[in-house]
Amino acid sequence: MMDSNHIEWILDFLSGSGQMGELLLQRKDRFVFSEAKTYPAKAIGSDFRWGLPWEDECLGAFPLFAEDVKSRLGRGNVMCLFRECDFHKNDPCMRNETCAMVYAGDDIIYLLDGSNNDDEIGRTIRKANKFMLMCEVCGCERTLKRGEEITYDVLGDILDHLVGVAVGICDDMGVCYVPIRSTLLQDN
Numbered sequence: 305m306m307d308s309n310h311i312e313w314i315l316d317f318l319s320g321s322g323q324m325g326e327l328l329l330q331r332k333d334r335f336v337f338s339e340a341k342t343y344p345a346k347a348i349g350s351d352f353r354w355g356l357p358w359e360d361e362c363l364g365a366f367p368l369f370a371e372d373v374k375s376r377l378g379r380g381n382v383m384c385l386f387r388e389c390d391f392h393k394n395d396p397c398m399r400n401e402t403c404a405m406v407y408a409g410d411d412i413i414y415l416l417d418g419s420n421n422d423d424e425i426g427r428t429i430r431k432a433n434k435f436m437l438m439c440e441v442c443g444c445e446r447t448l449k450r451g452e453e454i455t456y457d458v459l460g461d462i463l464d465h466l467v468g469v470a471v472g473i474c475d476d477m478g479v480c481y482v483p484i485r486s487t488l489l490q491d492n
């Protein structure tokens with residue numbers, strides 16, 4: 305179970321994550337921290353600010369996370385959006401990038417959906433691994449297409465269908481996934 309330090313760390317992480325983080329913080333009352341999952345599972349016992357002790361390292365953390373993402377994408381009408389934290393749309397190093405992405409201004413957002421195969425899922429997660437911030441949305445009528453230009457207002461509308469958020473933890477040696485309570489449940 306997450307303690308108050310874990311929760312504080314995630315909220316601090318989001319506050320330093322640009323406009324996507326701001327959009328997520330507007331929805332923080334819907335975060336279900338009691339159902340959070342960490343990859344590796346033993347990371348829940350560690351301070352998220354620091355790397356895992358060498359004896360607790362789990363090299364399988366990202367493959368396990370990728371398998372969960374693959375499973376979620378297979379449920380239909382699910383998209384996972386990953387913020388690129390280091391590079392921007394017109395950076396020369398991004399010219400040959402093969403991961404599917406959309407652009408919000410100069411910001412890059414990697415895109416996964418049910419059409420992606422295992423290799424594309426793994427490659428995108430590895431690419432977004434550094435300071436990972438993933439938003440999982442489900443049931444959104446608005447689809448995104450590779451190379452599309454969107455605004456943060458459009459992204460905000462998409463995030464109204466948010467079902468989970470994943471962030472890199474323990475010096476990016478792991479991931480914490482926090483489910484989001486549905487707005488439908490709040491309205492009833």
